[in-house]
Amino acid sequence: MLSLSVLDLVPVRKGQTSAGAIAATIALATRADELGLARYWLAEHHNMPSVASTNPPVLLGVLAGRTSRIRLGSGGVMLPNHAPFVVAEQFAALEAAAPGRIDLGIGRAPGSDPVITALLRSSGHTSDVDAFPGAVQDIGMLLGPEGAGLRLATGESYVVRATPAASSSPDIWLLGSSDYSAALAARLGLPYVFAHHFSGEGTERALDLYRSEFRPSETLDAPRTFLTANVVAADTADEAARLALPQLQHMARLRTGTPLTALDVVEDALETPLTEPQQDLVATMRGRWFIGDADDVAERLARFAERHEVDEVMISPAAGARRADPADRVPARERTLELLAARLPQAVPAAA
Helix, strand or coil: CCEEEEEECCECECCCCHHHHHHHHHHHHHHHHHCCCCEEEECCCCCCCCECCCCHHHHHHHHHHHCCCCEEEEEEEEHHHCCHHHHHHHHHHHHHHCCCCEEEEEECCCCCCHHHHHHHHCCCCCCCHHHHHHHHHHHHHHHCCCCEEEECCCCCEEEECCCCCCCCCCEEEEEECCHHHHHHHHHHCCCEEECHHHHCCCHHHHHHHHHHHCCCCCCCCCCCEEEEEEEEEECCHHHHHHHHHHHHHHHHHHHCCCCCCCECCHHHHHCCCCCHHHHHHHHHHHHHCEEEEHHHHHHHHHHHHHHCCCCEEEEEECCCCCCCCCCCCCHHHHHHHHHHHHHCCCCCCCCC
16 A cells, blocks of 8 residues: 655746635645545745745645645745744644644755845744754654743743643654755654655665664654655646646756746647757656656556655646646646546555
8 A cells, every 4th residue: 555645836837826826736635635645745935936835834724724634744844944933833733723634844955045045034043054953853842742841041940832732743754855854863763754856866875874773762663754756647648748848847947047937838838948958957857757647657656665665655746737727726736646546545644
């Protein structure tokens, strides 16, 4: 049994408003919930014309009211941008609203350019890399029913809680695309996710490091991990290849320093010329993504999970929209989930 989950950046296409993009995400999350998928995580990115997932806790609150059973989480909260106490309060409130359904995925990257990062950090942050492990541990304590104890200068003890009467806590996951987070998650005894969908490189090394160095903790007695992947599944391989073009071309522009816009629709992407370096990047990414007809993609995902010894894959459904699609839906993204859920029997994972 292979569990499927979803990673969503709330993509914005040309001609679509932020309201339309968020409505499309609500529709996709609702469908994932109906199909029995395991998790629905939202990434944190800022000041990007093609991405509306700027504030995961706010959007997760919306999704909590529109879904009934799927786990909801951040993939992730970029901790350098935020005060740990604020993060703890936000996710304690989400856990109170949807008990047993909240994941707090924490990352170390800023998730934006230097100007936006400076704006985010001007009101309190944890940008010091050396402070990151302590900040993660502080959040864990603040989220627990007992809270965290501070020692004041007067010698008195002062208890701080993220919420006044917690009966349960979100699961905390460490996210990363390097060995650093793998080693830290192992040392702290936390579940861990390597961002395989970023580049597809370094996955085996990071997972081996995490598993070999894992130390059991109060919340986790054995390593717990899953993988992420960019996926486009359609009724035919040709259709999947067309649907993948807007996102592939967008990523090629990003990696070659080309000014970004909202995502093209499929028809425009088919007519858009690329530079030779961009064409090479598209070809490389196409080889690493899971693009094809439903049977092929399902089989490849199953082999991918077996090779890395995981029982869950979190897919970023990268199918583009067509001109005729409604402004508040991306039917091809929903279709990707429907096709794969029908071919990969779902086993909802236990809490970490």
